[in-house]
Amino acid sequence: xxxxxxxxxxxxxxxxxxxxxxxxxxxxxxxxxxxxxxxxxxxxxxxxxxxxxxxxxxxxxxxxxxxxxxxxxxxxxxxxxxxxxxxxxxxxxxxxxxxxxxxxxxxxxxxxxxxxxxxxxxxxxxxxxxxxxxxxxxxxxxxxxxxxxxxxxxxxxxxxxxxxxxxxxxxxxxxxxxxxxxxxxxxxxxxxxxxxxxxxxxxxxxxxxxxxx
Amino acid sequence: xxxxxxxxxxxxxxxxxxxxxxxxxxxxxxxxxxxxxxxxxxxxxxxxxxxxxxxxxxxxxxxxxxxxxxxxxxxxxxxxxxxxxxxxxxxxxxxxxxxxxxxxxxxxxxxxxxxxxxxxxxxxxxxxxxxxxxxxxxxxxxxxxxxxxxxxxxxxxxxxxxxxxxxxxxxxxxxxxxxxxxxxxxxxxxxxxxxxxxxxxxxxxxxxxxxxxxxxxxxxxxxxxxxxxxxxxxxxxxxxxxxxxxxxxxxxxxxxxxxxxxxxxxxxxxxxxxxxx
Numbered sequence: 001x002x003x004x005x006x007x008x009x010x011x012x013x014x015x016x017x018x019x020x021x022x023x024x025x026x027x028x029x030x031x032x033x034x035x036x037x038x039x040x041x042x043x044x045x046x047x048x049x050x051x052x053x054x055x056x057x058x059x060x061x062x063x064x065x066x067x068x069x070x071x072x073x074x075x076x077x078x079x080x081x082x083x084x085x086x087x088x089x090x091x092x093x094x095x096x097x098x099x100x101x102x103x104x105x106x107x108x109x110x111x112x113x114x115x116x117x118x119x120x121x122x123x124x125x126x127x128x129x130x131x132x133x134x135x136x137x138x139x140x141x142x143x144x145x146x147x148x149x150x151x152x153x154x155x156x157x158x159x160x161x162x163x164x165x166x167x168x169x170x171x172x173x174x175x176x177x178x179x180x181x182x183x184x185x186x187x188x189x190x191x192x193x194x195x196x197x198x199x200x201x202x203x204x205x206x207x208x209x210x211x212x213x
Numbered sequence: 214x215x216x217x218x219x220x221x222x223x224x225x226x227x228x229x230x231x232x233x234x235x236x237x238x239x240x241x242x243x244x245x246x247x248x249x250x251x252x253x254x255x256x257x258x259x260x261x262x263x264x265x266x267x268x269x270x271x272x273x274x275x276x277x278x279x280x281x282x283x284x285x286x287x288x289x290x291x292x293x294x295x296x297x298x299x300x301x302x303x304x305x306x307x308x309x310x311x312x313x314x315x316x317x318x319x320x321x322x323x324x325x326x327x328x329x330x331x332x333x334x335x336x337x338x339x340x341x342x343x344x345x346x347x348x349x350x351x352x353x354x355x356x357x358x359x360x361x362x363x364x365x366x367x368x369x370x371x372x373x374x375x376x377x378x379x380x381x382x383x384x385x386x387x388x389x390x391x392x393x394x395x396x397x398x399x400x401x402x403x404x405x406x407x408x409x410x411x412x413x414x415x416x417x418x419x420x421x422x423x424x425x426x427x428x429x430x431x432x433x434x435x436x437x438x439x440x441x442x443x444x445x446x447x448x449x450x451x452x453x454x455x456x457x458x459x460x461x462x463x464x465x466x467x468x469x470x471x472x473x474x475x476x477x478x479x480x481x482x483x484x485x486x487x488x489x490x
Contacts, residue, residue, distance in 0.1 A: 040214040062353025062392045066439050070406045071351060082390070084358045101321065101351055103312025108334030112317050112477045140388050144312035154402045158322025160315050191227045198227040201214050
């Protein structure tokens with residue numbers, strides 16, 4: 001695994017591993033960069049953003065796609081809120097393709113997709129709900145999210161399929177915050193489809209402040 | 214990370230299970246979805262009509278539907294676009310989820326025979342009739358900024374504000390305004406991932422019928438789609454007919470269109486602790 005290097009003169013605010021299948025959150029300050037590393041490859045990272053001083057302003061996948069007039073997220077994508085404001089910008093991406101139309105897995109949607117026997121398996125929405133509750137947020141606030149490193153091609157006829165991830169160990173995506181944001185992550189526990197290679201693995205998150213000038 | 218022997222066994226077991234699930238889902242051959250409804254087809258008997266409404270161009274409208282009621286949205290001019298939000302009347306924290314709707318059905322395109330799902334794995338609406346088949350699930354509605362960028366400094370109305378107003382009148386608020394589904398919005402994704410707009414896919418007189426599969430609160434916004442290339446703001450009225458639809462019987466098209474739809478309807482039945490009927 002190649003560990004991507006952070007600029008030597010950057011101030012590291014936080015550097016932590018997120019265990020497989022678990023939730024995580026942090027406040028990212030305006031100007032800071034968050035790097036999300038798919039440490040072992042083929043691991044979907046479900047991510048939501050909320051404006052830190054007004055949690056009702058939150059990530060909007062539809063506004064994000066409309067603003068760029070295309071269906072996938074990569075370098076250059078502006079992450080747009082439900083109020084139409086730029087929350088973050090994607091400034092680096094070694095993977096190249098991220099989804100924001102498939103949403104998170106939930107116990108309930110798993111029953112529809114994979115059979116009623118899958119109801120009592122851990123799911124991203126469980127992670128989001130637990131983590132969001134720490135900030136006074138509830139299911140009403142959990143909206144369809146970003147899926148970093150998740151490969152969901154949409155063809156011209158509308159066919160829509162979650163297929164094998166293309167991310168390699170050490171692939172990363174970097175976003176710079178344009179406002180103070182709360183970042184919620186669910187390190188996806190799904191084992192019923194190929195989005196995590198059937199084997200959820202740890203990821204790494206680094207928040208840093210780039211050196212001035 | 215190299216899985217241990219034990220973990221490798223788990224991966225193999227998960228893969229095997231996925232293959233079994235896939236086989237179960239696909240082995241039960243999905244019924245071929247029917248062609249679009251004819252524009253002069255599917256007449257509504259006057260005795261079945263519950264209410265009529267015309268939503269002026271740019272405006273919004275709210276209603277409550279009981280399970281089994283259907284909503285017909287008629288695109289009188291062919292140039293209108295109608296965006297939908299919906300919540301369970303019994304528990305509005307259960308709501309339309311566009312992502313689950315498309316992921317579960319393996320299709321970003323909606324048409325006759327498809328269903329619209331809530332975030333709780335249940336069916337909110339069945340699309341029981343549809344003449345158009347050109348609906349957008351990916352790009353959302355307009356807001357004040359997109360309208361300004363499109364139309365310049367003219368007075369306009371937009372879907373974001375309409376939905377906040379509509380939610381408010383249903384006892385909900387800004388937190389409850391989630392991503393929407395837009396009817397009569399011919400957006401597709403090309404091979405490079407770019408959105409394309411094909412106005413030829415919608416026509417005057419197009420309509421869609423949504424049959425409520427649980428009691429729902431509904432908000433509709435009748436505003437031009439933000440990817441509609443028209444540079445003049447000229448929103449057109451749409452006609453609404455609420456009517457009593459035939460209930461979803463055991464062989465109902467939408468209920469049986471796929472293994473996923475069958476399971477989602479089973480979840481609806483479990484909600485009321487009643488057997489499917």
